[in-house]
Amino acid sequence: MKCEICNGNLYYLVYDKHADNMAKMDCLDCLSVIQYNDDIKERITKLLVNASPQKLAQIVATMLVNATEDNEVENQFEPLIATKDRTRLLIAGEIISEMMKNGNENKC
């Protein structure tokens, strides 16, 4: 859901009568949500850091495949598996996790 104050822009414009023009104001509502969410992520990370690497890897693998159109799965992942390209798989995971937050329905 987009913020009614800033429409997701993290700022809004207000008239500054001293400068006689519009001024950008930070949206404190959104910034506090971002700050809180970052704090939650950090605390969850601390909890999960000692979880089973197999379980964490399985979750990431499932997220990667589920976020990809069925007809793209082979093209997307077979080359990365064949070349053991762990770095690109992790980057893809990061991109997908950001897309999920942005409500972006584009598949990778």
Ligand SMILES: [Zn+2]
């Ligand atoms: Zn806002």
